[in-house]
Amino acid sequence: MWAGPRPNVLDGFTTSPEGGGGVARSSPKSTPPLAPNSPGRRRPGAGTDHRRQRNRRLLRRRPTGAMYGAADDDQEAGDHERTAFRKAEKVYKLYKSAPSRRSSARGRSRVTFGRRTCRTSSTSPPCSMVTAVEKSFRRGSSGPTALASTFPCFASGTALVWRRGGTRDPVLFETADWGGGGNYGVLHLINLKACFEGFYFIPGALSVEEQCRWVMDSLTDFPQPPNRTNHTAIYGPIYDLFDAVRRNKVLVAIEDSEAKDIHPPRYRFVENSEGRSCKSFPALAILRKLRWSTLGLQFDWSKRNYDTSLPHNRIPDALSQLAKKMAKPAMSFKEEFQPEAAIVNYFGPSDMLGGHLDDMEADWSKPIVSLSLGCKAIFLLGGKFREDSPLAMFLRSGDIVLMAGEARKCFHGVPRIFTDEENADIFSLVSQLSDEGNLNFLEYIQTSRININIRQVF
């Protein structure tokens, strides 16, 4: 169990108890109440009270994203917490039957779990758009739809969405103009709710080789300084985390005399901590508590803005090229997407990302390009208000989602990932990594999901 210094309370996700609970979450009591009907989107920079108020709400929602602890929240929350989005999160989240335990130790998440038995079991995945869509896309079934039966080429039409309780809603969709060639099907929801316009789903967009590459980069290059991670606020810049895991190293505090720079590393990895009086942290534990890293322009979670004064590298060229290519269906004919920042989210077995909006980019007409890697997840796409019931869908390794236009203003989140062998849906990724002998990556990704979302900030 994690016993390190208290992390930035605004960092990352709340982790599972067995995952170490390394990321603290802010207490629901200390955060401002959520207005029952959040105001619609205002243009960035409007600087109104509404906007500030909403940002404070998001400040709490986005980075903490606590799913464990939800039971606590529910008890302490008022009606404003009982929104359709919140209800859906509860339907889809992972429940465990385990003895109730509450940790209040400093530096750990305050989590409660095991109060309820499993409702969303790994064998009963949600009825969702993707249930319908993937019947047609992935398995080639005729399905109750006007979708062409073979993936990746399909025709515009209507799909039926099963909702809980057996009702079926039609979803009108069109195939998006890919523009850049490539053998992908792009599903663009256009009428389920007006606000879904601008949401594009590109199943199987990344080959297994590409998936391996992005998994490896996410674990090796992307957390390297000057990129910041949830660990930066605690340890300062730390280098070569994944290499340290491979070599079973431990993280130790650097003696004062070793620090010469203005922003010196405060910790570094060493072979073993023998002979040192300070505390040491196994590299593997640090990796397991990695929740996010930021590429390109660095996002300041505490101020909720992009801090252009922070040292940063440009988005890696290959990632930038990929994002430009994938963004095409959501861009106007003459424009090119300009990747300026990316957030890499690392999900452990019981992690989730609470419902939120991404509203800190200046131009919301530009898409967010979001890559899924590793274990399958449930993604909730809500409306402009938390009261709008979200659509649930699966995102698998290699899928890409674009959020643009109206959908850019919609609440969304990830209440659940599937880490069991049967439901994680990572067979090809696993066999590719095993063939290549990349066992450390394999071990990590078998119980994890990585999301890379790429943004144009200005």
Ligand SMILES: O=C(O)CCC(=O)C(=O)O
């Ligand atoms: O993990 C995902 O698929 C979504 C991530 C996301 O919405 C975000 O980082 O803002």
Ligand SMILES: [Fe+2]
């Ligand atoms: Fe998001």
